[in-house]
Amino acid sequence: MIYISDGTDEKTAISRTTHLAISAHQDDIEFMAYAPIAECFGNQDKWFGAIVVTDGAGSPRSGLYADYTDEQMKEVRIVEQKKAAAIGEYGFLAMLSHPSKEVKDAGNPKIVEELADLIRRARPKYLYTHNLADKHETHVATALRVIAALRMLSPEERPEKVYGCEVWRDLDWMCDDEKVYLDCGPHPNLMRCLSAVFDSQIAGGKRYDLAAEGRRLANATFSASHACDTYSALNYAMDLTPLMDEKTDIVSFISGHIDRFKAQVMETIGRLSEK
Numbered sequence: 001m002i003y004i005s006d007g008t009d010e011k012t013a014i015s016r017t018t019h020l021a022i023s024a025h026q027d028d029i030e031f032m033a034y035a036p037i038a039e040c041f042g043n044q045d046k047w048f049g050a051i052v053v054t055d056g057a058g059s060p061r062s063g064l065y066a067d068y069t070d071e072q073m074k075e076v077r078i079v080e081q082k083k084a085a086a087i088g089e090y091g092f093l094a095m096l097s098h099p100s101k102e103v104k105d106a107g108n109p110k111i112v113e114e115l116a117d118l119i120r121r122a123r124p125k126y127l128y129t130h131n132l133a134d135k136h137e138t139h140v141a142t143a144l145r146v147i148a149a150l151r152m153l154s155p156e157e158r159p160e161k162v163y164g165c166e167v168w169r170d171l172d173w174m175c176d177d178e179k180v181y182l183d184c185g186p187h188p189n190l191m192r193c194l195s196a197v198f199d200s201q202i203a204g205g206k207r208y209d210l211a212a213e214g215r216r217l218a219n220a221t222f223s224a225s226h227a228c229d230t231y232s233a234l235n236y237a238m239d240l241t242p243l244m245d246e247k248t249d250i251v252s253f254i255s256g257h258i259d260r261f262k263a264q265v266m267e268t269i270g271r272l273s274e275k
Contacts, residue, residue: 001078003093005086011121013092017049020124020159022115023167024103024142026056026081026095027198030088031212032165033128034191035182035235037088041190047091049122052081053111053142055097065200076200084197088190094118104141115149124159131164131171131238132254139168143240150244158244163237170215171236172222175260181223184216184233191233 004013019040021033029050030037040048056077057070065073078095085093102108119127129146130139143164150158163180171179184191195209196202202209216233223234238257242248 001095001097003082003085003095005082005090005093008091010092014049014118014121015123016047017091017122017124018046019126019128020049020051020119020122021128022051022053022142022146024052024054024100024130024136024138025059026052026077027084027195027201027208028052028130028139028167029081030084030194030198031208032130032167032235033182034184034194034216036126036128037090037194038184038186038190040091041089041187048088049092049094049124050085050090051094051096051115051118053096053098053103053115053145054100054138058100059201064203068200073200077198080198080200084194087193087197092122100138100141103138103145106141106144111145112148112152115146116152119149119159120153120157123157125161127159127162128165128237129162129240130167131169132240132250133171133238133257134164134166134168136168144250147240147243147250151246160241162240162244164240165237166215166235170219171238172219173261174236174238174257175264176223178239178257178260180237180239181231182235182237183231184235185220185231188233 002010004010019036021029023029037048040046055074057074059073081095096114098111103111130143132140132143134140195212216235219234219236220229220231243250243253
């Protein structure tokens with residue numbers, strides 16, 4: 001399903017994309033990639049595009065949504081995501097509607113091919129997806145499918161930068177000089193509106209809206225221990241750009257980040273310990 005809120009024809013809408021986010025679920029886009037949404041908002045030279053890979057059927061539910069079937073929840077989440085696309089003035093929204101089990105199936109080429117086709121059509125300068133240390137398996141699987149799709153493209157079809165963003169595990173643990181800082185300060189009213197759209201998740205039992213805003217505020221303050229705040233709201237991301245090269249091993253790439261963090265912690269303890 002392709003949704004274009006401003007009525008532009010599909011080819012033009014997709015090809016104008018400068019910033020593209022690819023997420024596992026409805027609402028992941030708004031929580032992990034608010035910075036590019038805000039950067040493109042109201043800007044006729046920059047356009048934000050969004051791709052949601054799964055159908056959202058397995059989400060927790062309570063209250064108003066306690067008795068909703070998976071089919072009903074899928075319909076609700078489509079409506080919510082389209083509302084967010086209209087409010088955020090996305091250039092286009094694509095919902096691929098795959099079950100999570102299909103996304104996690106590394107032997108299923110269909111999703112990779114769909115993603116490669118959309119990225120090729122959009123030709124974004126910047127691409128945002130999940131980070132490889134996320135604790136949600138469907139998020140990690142989505143990031144791996146995005147990487148596989150990018151590797152199918154020719155160098156001129158690939159974005160300049162690829163970022164892995166925070167959702168189900170933050171990236172505060174990364175070495176500071178390796179973090180990508182995504183400024184989420186502009187348009188705080190827009191940020192809250194986008195989060196609030198996903199009522200099925202919020203009233204359904206998960207206060208993602210408060211949690212996501214709290215993380216941004218915490219990151220802004222705790223990003224530097226010996227300086228005044230530079231940001232009012234901040235997300236971290238991991239630079240996944242090197243992984244577009246199929247010669248770069250994915251496991252070694254992420255383990256390198258973890259090993260460097262470990263080494264930094266051990267060095268600090270060793271330097272400050274009694275001799």
